[in-house]
Amino acid sequence: METRELRYFVAVAEELHFGRAAERLGIAQPPLSRAISRLERRLGTPLLLRTSRSVTLTEAGGVLLHEGRAALDAVETAEVRTRRAATAEPSVVLATKAAASSELLAKLLHAYAAEPGAAHVEVLLCGPAEQERLLRTGRADVAILHRPFDDTRGFDTEELLTEGQVAILPAGHPLTTRRTVRLAELDGQAGLPMPRWPRPDGSYPDGPGPEVRDHAQLLQLVALGRTLTVAPESARSQLRDDVVAVPVLDAPEVTTVIAWPPSSRSRAVADLVRTATRL
Known part of the structure; x- marks a missing residue:
């Protein structure tokens, strides 16, 4: 064939x-x-x-x-x-979803750069679910993935962080006065549709929510009262004053992992993973 x-x-x-x-x-x-x-x-x-x-x-x-x-x-x-193996300068390409795990990523890059013999790290900022394909096709050597949203089958992984999720709502929304909410309340009482992210082919699923392409656009639409979203707890550090985060009691926990192909023989990748697990 x-x-x-x-x-x-x-x-x-x-x-x-x-x-x-x-x-x-x-x-x-x-x-x-x-x-x-x-x-x-x-x-x-x-x-x-x-x-x-x-x-x-x-x-x-x-x-x-x-x-x-x-x-x-x-x-x-x-x-x-x-x-890439033919290039003289050793490097590591790390793929991560834009605006996700920003604080963790900054700490990782800083700590790895201080290691003796650290290779240059090129960071690829991706849209939702893109980092997995970049890793599978060899365009990235290592990736930051998030269970249960990303598929980690076929990769070696180390868990870095497990956290709950929060609902991100426009400031002044009735649910922002609550200490916690549940997923059913976001569907039934929030009065706002969920955003629609593009599929791998670039098309959007049907639905009432707005089409979004990146995190900055999403937060602006939330602030304007056009949508709401659910995100890991660590997203709080990037929020603006015109949106509010409320913990979601029954949302699944999100586990952030560093992933790499099991066939990798790169010392730079091994050193980067080792640094990540020490943080």
């Missing part, structure tokens, strides 16, 4: 539309359809069910989508890490 064929199939399987997949790949639709048909004949099983109105995955197609994504990520990882 060729990498090109896998890339074609994954595009169709994700879009569930040959026209959109062809546009995404930058090719015409007929050769894309022929390539998928050849792949199905070679594998001896249909991967897609096609009608005049829809395209759906078969059970075999679902398996190939999962395995194909992993295979394409592995190919990209091999290329990226090989290119």
Whole structure:
């Protein structure tokens, strides 16, 4: 099976539309359809069910989508890490969600820089859930992830911090007079919709809440009374005077971890992780 064929199939399987997949790949639709048909004949099983109105995955197609994504990520990882290994200057690329764990990150970078022989650390600030993909594809060597929101399967991890969550509400909202709230109250009594974050493909889920792209935009929308959000307790340190944080009793705890690929042989990554666990 060729990498090109896998890339074609994954595009169709994700879009569930040959026209959109062809546009995404930058090719015409007929050769894309022929390539998928050849792949199905070679594998001896249909991967897609096609009608005049829809395209759906078969059970075999679902398996190939999962395995194909992993295979394409592995190919990209091999290329990226090989290119980076050829550079003379040792460095570590750390991916973290923008505005998350800022205080912890600052302490980590300061402590690591004081270590003898510390490598240069490049920090990639990401949108929600992006740091996991950067780590899987080799564009980052290590990442700060947050359970239960980020998927840490397949990584080695060390837990750094576990904390509760708070509701961030506009100043003057009736719930800001409460010492604590519950999730059901945020849904039923707050009168504000939750924000909508972009999916990995850049599209937004349906819903009444505003579309948001970053933390600064989110806080401004909260202050304007257009939305509310739930965030880890440590977010309090970054809040403005026009928003208020109230602890959420039944929100799941958030565990911040430092994660790296188990195949890593980088001494710089090992030293950075060791520094993080000492903080």
